[in-house]
Amino acid sequence: MLKTYSGSCHCGAVRIEADVDLSAGTGKCNCTLCTKMRLWSVEVTPSAFRLLAGEAELTDYRGRNPVAHHFFCRQCGVRPFERIEMPNMTGHTYYNVNIACLDGVDIDELVRAPVTYFDGLNDDWGSTPAEIRHL
Template structure:
């Protein structure tokens, strides 16, 4: 089993930068209208394992459907490198876009978890 380690990521222009402590063991994708169009590969992490290093003032929020997730976009380049929401117990969680990591892992889309967000 892989150990958690710090993974650094950013939006396209670099204005928004973050660190996520994770083992990247539970990668997934979603078939909702938004995620399908963006081609996200996601990793969920608890709030304690996420640090926004720069760019809080560069973020803008989009919410849709149940409005339970803050989709946070860079105002300059438009990239959503992470989102914020909560788990079923009310704990803040971050969903990082693994494609925005500085060194993204090799991803086998057939081997990751598939979330049926279209029928949620």
């Protein structure tokens, strides 16, 4: 079921809103950045994502994947979302919203949501990594 969630970084300088259907699935990636950050995300379209405040507080970190913009709050260091540009996986731009930054997520709904694991470490985004227990 599609729900509108608000959320923020830890200090609240960056505030977002997103229309999310957790039952459609969530994702975890094994790339070096997502593993270190323990990112658990939900994909949303650009029309379903809104940056409400804090654009000037964002730092855009670009790692090994040239289409991924990992946005961090320059005040508290939390990464509430990232923007993924084409041609990565889907062929269209999308946002990965950090589930941990969303307010009011029902834990029961979250644990029922399917999780897709991505092998970003080997740049094989369509495959499930051989090891996922640590994600």
